[in-house]
Amino acid sequence: MNTAVVRLDGVALEVGAQRVLRDISLGIPRGGFRWLLGPSGAGKTSLLRLLHLEVRPSEGRMELLGRDIGAAPRAALPQLRRRIGMVFQDFRLLPHLSAFDNVALPLRLAGRPEGQVQADVGEMLAWVGLRARTHCHPAELSGGEQQRVAIARAVINRPDLLLADEPTGNLDDAQAQRLMLLLGELSRLGTTIVVATHNDLIVARHPAPALRLATGRLVSADA
Amino acid sequence: MRDVEARRERAAAARRARRLRPAGSDDLGLRRGFAGKLLPFLVAAMAFLASLALAGAIAAAGFSRQWQQGPAAALTIQVPNPSAKATDAPQSRLDRVVALLRGSPGIAQVRALSHAEIQKLLQPWLGSGATDGLALPAVVAVRERDGGPALGVVTAELQAAAPGTLVDSHGDWTRRIATLAHSIQALAWAMLALVMGVATAVVTIATRAGLVQRRDAVLLVHGLGATDGDIARRFAARATRLAFLGGFGGTVAALPVLGILAALAAPIVGGIADPAAWMPSLPRGLWVGLVAIPVICAGIGFATAQVTVRAWLRPLP
Numbered sequence: 214m215n216t217a218v219v220r221l222d223g224v225a226l227e228v229g230a231q232r233v234l235r236d237i238s239l240g241i242p243r244g245g246f247r248w249l250l251g252p253s254g255a256g257k258t259s260l261l262r263l264l265h266l267e268v269r270p271s272e273g274r275m276e277l278l279g280r281d282i283g284a285a286p287r288a289a290l291p292q293l294r295r296r297i298g299m300v301f302q303d304f305r306l307l308p309h310l311s312a313f314d315n316v317a318l319p320l321r322l323a324g325r326p327e328g329q330v331q332a333d334v335g336e337m338l339a340w341v342g343l344r345a346r347t348h349c350h351p352a353e354l355s356g357g358e359q360q361r362v363a364i365a366r367a368v369i370n371r372p373d374l375l376l377a378d379e380p381t382g383n384l385d386d387a388q389a390q391r392l393m394l395l396l397g398e399l400s401r402l403g404t405t406i407v408v409a410t411h412n413d414l415i416v417a418r419h420p421a422p423a424l425r426l427a428t429g430r431l432v433s434a435d436a
Numbered sequence: 437m438r439d440v441e442a443r444r445e446r447a448a449a450a451r452r453a454r455r456l457r458p459a460g461s462d463d464l465g466l467r468r469g470f471a472g473k474l475l476p477f478l479v480a481a482m483a484f485l486a487s488l489a490l491a492g493a494i495a496a497a498g499f500s501r502q503w504q505q506g507p508a509a510a511l512t513i514q515v516p517n518p519s520a521k522a523t524d525a526p527q528s529r530l531d532r533v534v535a536l537l538r539g540s541p542g543i544a545q546v547r548a549l550s551h552a553e554i555q556k557l558l559q560p561w562l563g564s565g566a567t568d569g570l571a572l573p574a575v576v577a578v579r580e581r582d583g584g585p586a587l588g589v590v591t592a593e594l595q596a597a598a599p600g601t602l603v604d605s606h607g608d609w610t611r612r613i614a615t616l617a618h619s620i621q622a623l624a625w626a627m628l629a630l631v632m633g634v635a636t637a638v639v640t641i642a643t644r645a646g647l648v649q650r651r652d653a654v655l656l657v658h659g660l661g662a663t664d665g666d667i668a669r670r671f672a673a674r675a676t677r678l679a680f681l682g683g684f685g686g687t688v689a690a691l692p693v694l695g696i697l698a699a700l701a702a703p704i705v706g707g708i709a710d711p712a713a714w715m716p717s718l719p720r721g722l723w724v725g726l727v728a729i730p731v732i733c734a735g736i737g738f739a740t741a742q743v744t745v746r747a748w749l750r751p752l753p
Contacts (some may be wrong), residue, residue, distance in 0.1 A: 267659060267753045290753060294662030307653050318463060319660050361624075431504035 216279065218243050218405040219264060220376055224273035225257055233259040234429045242355040243373075243406065246400045247435075248416050249409040251426035257409040258302070260359070261376045263300045266290050278373055293321055298367035298404075300377035304359045306377045312338065312362045319370040324385065337365045340395075342388075355428065356383035364392060368399060375399060379409045383414055393419050464653045464667070466646060466674045469730040473611045475642045475675070476682035479737070482635040483686025483729050486628055490725045491694050491718075493624035495701065498719060500617030510620055511578040513594070514602040518574035522597045529598035530574045536597060537578060572655070573602075635733065639740040646671060647748050658752060668745040675741035676734045683733025686725050694718060694726075 217243075225236040234256045241247055249257050257419040262268055265278065275282045285293070287316050305363055306315045313334055320330045341361040351359055360383040367375060375396070381389040393415065401405050409423075410416060416423070422435035515530050522532035535547045549557070554575050608683060654667055674740060684731045698718050 250520050254697050266753060287753065291661045291663045291666075293661075294659060297661075299659065305652070307463070307465065307656060309468065309653075310463065318657065320718070321463070322657065322660055322666065414638060 216246070217242060217276065218278055219407075220274075220276040221270075222269045222274040224263070225270060226266075226276050227271040227391065228259070232271075234263065237431050239424060239434050241405050243402055243405055244403045246396070246421045247408070248377060248408045248421055248423040249407050249426070250423050252434075253411075254428075255426040256429040257426055258378055259429075260406045260420055261299070261378050261407065261409055262399075262433060264374070264376055265297055266294055295319065295370065296373040296381070298370060298372035298375040300360075300363050300367045300375075300380045302378040302382065304351070304363040306359055306362055306366075308351050311348045311350055312343055312354065312358075315351070315362055316365045316369055319367060322344060325369065333369060334365075337369050338362075341365045341391075357385065357388060359387065360384055364395075368395070371402075371403060372400075375404050377406070379410055379412075379413055381410065389415055440699055441459070448493055449502065463554060463657060464650050464670050466650065475638065475678045476644075476684075476685065478638045479635055479679045479733050480689065480725075482631050482638065482688035483683040484690045485686075486635075486696065486729055487632045487687050487690030487726060489524070489627040489631060491697065491722055492721055493621050494722045494725070495623035495697075496617045496624060500614050500621065511580060512604045513576040513578060514573040514604065515576065515598055516573040516600045516602075517571075523599065524597045529601075530536060533594055533601060534576060534596045536590060537591050539577065542590070543578055544581040544582055545562045545577075547577045549575045601680075631683025632732070632736065635679075635736050636740050639679060639737050640744050643671055643675060643741045643744040644748070645746065646674075647731065655752075658749065662751045666745050668742045671745045672738045672741040675737035677737075679737025680730050680734035687729045691726075694722070700752035 216258070217240040219239070221237050222237050224234065224237040225232060236261065249260065251257055257261060263275070266277070267281065268273075269282060278296055280289065280293060282290075283369075292304055306312075307318070316337055317330050317334045320333060325333075333345075335347070338344055341364060343358060343365070344421070345356060346354060350356075351362070354362065360380065364377075365379060377396075381392060383393060389412075396406055397406065397419075424431060424435075427431045513533060515533050518530035519528050521527070522529045525532050525535075527535065534546055534548055537543050551572075554572055557575070560574075591603050594603065657667060695718075
């Protein structure tokens with residue numbers, strides 16, 4: 214039996230007085246890839262925040278990486294977060310750190326020896342084509358370069374669950390293709406991946422099951 | 437040569453590999469975002485005040501001890517012309533007075549002060565050596581027995597045996613001085629507590645301001661899986677360092693002031709009056725306290741930052 218990495222059952226999320234997600238039920242197995250689709254304001258980012266453990270569900274049951282999030286003590290969440298990679302739409306790079314140190318953050322938080330950090334980050338930056346920009350700060354990088362740093366940071370730890378919010382928004386076609394190849398490879402290696410996008414072209418080129426949201430509800434979920 | 441260099445290179449690489457974090461890493465950008473100048477300055481001001489308060493407390497305790505236990509605290513009886521003959525017995529006036537006092541039931545202890553002791557008593561008022569050549573009266577220090585009969589009866593006998601003998605009952609004013617000294621001491625401790633409270637508040641405010649300024653970075657590393665302890669440790673390390681520097685600076689700044697005060701107080705407390713030698717004249721307890729102040733500041737910085745950051749993070753999931 215394929216264990217679900219993500220399982221939501223009747224989940225709702227309220228932000229302030231507003232209910233931004235309602236009655237979401239879905240399951241994604243280990244190594245599964247899902248497009249997360251829907252118009253702006255449908256709740257894609259809210260669902261990603263929920264899966265990234267930035268918020269807990271207001272209602273329903275959510276299981277992530279084998280843990281019941283509603284019942285998990287707060288102290289257990291940091292360990293789970295370290296197993297989740299997230300590419301934010303606005304990148305969220307730390308402006309005072311170089312590209313290298315931004316990508317190294319998850320490894321250093323996990324307490325990896327500096328030698329391993331140097332090797333892994335160097336390799337990852339080379340892979341996303343930023344070897345020459347290693348010591349540049351985010352302000353010195355273009356939008357596309359910043360997005361690649363954000364992607365590198367999200368995958369450097371070989372996460373079990375990778376979430377991405379419009380990860381191709383600032384990438385040219387060739388870079389977007391490279392990213393999709395990387396995501397495909399990670400998925401084959403067992404990483405569960407959820408990618409929110411508006412880019413119909415890339416979805417058409419890389420057919421995969423999709424979760425479709427509208428006004429906070431899951432309107433369809435491919436198996 | 438090349439071998440040596442290669443070996444060195446390999447050793448350096450191995451050292452880097454063993455290290456968990458690069459030296460001086462500052463993931464949260466706290467060096468820029470956390471009150472680098474203001475906090476040490478405010479803590480220095482608190483440490484300066486704490487040093488003075490501590491000195492006040494210790495000095496008041498010393499004064500109080502001296503007035504309560506020293507010869508000045510005893511009942512003193514002055515016998516002018518001590519070696520002249522007493523009127524009612526074939527003894528000197530001083531010996532007669534001492535004998536009468538020893539025979540009195542209300543008196544626990546009688547002791548004629550030596551010439552050196554009398555000089556020491558007079559030193560705050562006349563200066564050292566100023567008593568040479570003066571016809572000083574003899575001074576007899578007396579301790580009354582608690583609950584014993586009043587001294588009034590003996591006083592008449594003393595007057596009869598050695599006319600002109602003065603009974604100086606210091607009880608009232610030594611009690612008043614002791615009360616004053618205790619009040620000053622209590623006030624100094626209260627001031628010390630207040631200063632520590634203000635220092636805690638200052639670190640709390642600085643830490644909160646740092647959290648607000650580095651909010652995005654804190655939320656990001658929280659999202660990347662940093663524990664509350666990880667984040668609190670980074671803030672606490674910075675706060676500890678800044679508070680220690682402030683505490684050290686403030687205490688060092690207080691030293692000259694304490695030196696001047698000690699030099700001014702030396703003639704009164706019978707210590708060393710030479711301003712060049714003020715350092716040894718500070719009591720040992722004060723030195724211990726002064727060394728402790730920067731350490732306590734660092735402790736306040738550490739504990740306050742830990743508590744503040746953890747409280748700030750607690751509402752996050």
